[in-house]
């Protein structure tokens with residue numbers, strides 16, 4: 001442990017909505033604590049409705065918590081800022097601008113003193129990184145979904161925010177495109193060493209990308225139960241990591257949480273309500289070749305807070 005302050009601290013965050021029928025408030029999540037170190041890639045996984053997007057939006061300054069708050073570099077987050085870039089699932093591009101102009105727009109806002117030439121050179125560099133060097137003059141309507149998402153990612157990284165917030169950025173893409181863009185994301189992140197907080201429903205994606213995976217219990221009153229260390233060497237290649245002896249230990253641990261333990265009310269408590277730190281590869285000597293647990297379609301399981309009232 002070091003005394004170094006994290007880049008971002010989420011402290012005692014709770015979100016409640018008033019009940020429509022004058023009953024008790026719906027507490028979506030309660031007392032969520034997260035520390036993000038500079039340069040970390042952190043994924044958060046939990047069933048639908050447990051409050052992941054709400055946490056991300058509070059981090060972005062786009063939503064307010066009911067209690068608790070977010071501190072970034074000593075200052076409370078109270079609204080959007082260019083220090084925090086967001087990529088949503090539905091690539092929010094300006095339809096009347098070309099791919100390059102969309103990226104230029106973000107870069108100009110971030111670096112207002114740069115000349116037009118500097119802005120364009122910088123934007124083009126990021127569009128090239130995501131493989132769009134020959135299509136940067138096209139408007140979003142002339143690009144495929146995967147290409148549009150690449151423009152969003154290029155724009156977010158090009159503005160060089162200290163914290164990148166990614167809300168299921170690949171959720172709407174086919175498996176092949178998703179794989180290609182994941183590789184591009186790793187490449188840009190490893191060069192930029194920006195701090196990334198990403199929501200995903202995909203366990204394999206989280207293992208490929210993250211340094212840590214935060215596991216969230218089901219709502220209502222969801223909390224982050226565990227912070228799972230992804231102790232696999234980098235650079236990681238999708239085809240290679242499955243050969244690593246720790247891979248299925250980690251995968252089984254994450255899948256077991258989602259399938260069996262995310263709904264348990266009495267999860268292990270830590271003294272300060274911070275997530276329990278888990279390294280599934282800790283006992284590697286005992287069981288070098290764990291069996292693979294089958295992944296059920298976790299996307300379809302809704303958290304209790306999303307279930308219709310009885």
Ligand SMILES: Nc1ncnc2c1ncn2[C@@H]1O[C@H](COP(=O)(O)OP(=O)(O)OP(=O)(O)O)[C@@H](O)[C@H]1O
Pocket residue numbers: 017026028046047048049050051052053054055219305306
């Ligand atoms: N305005 C609102 N009033 C009442 N409940 C709300 C409101 N907005 C969101 N909720 C509830 O808050 C909960 C958390 O929503 P959120 O989108 O953060 O969940 P999530 O974990 O990101 O879900 P998903 O994985 O499906 O995107 C949901 O149960 C949702 O129904």
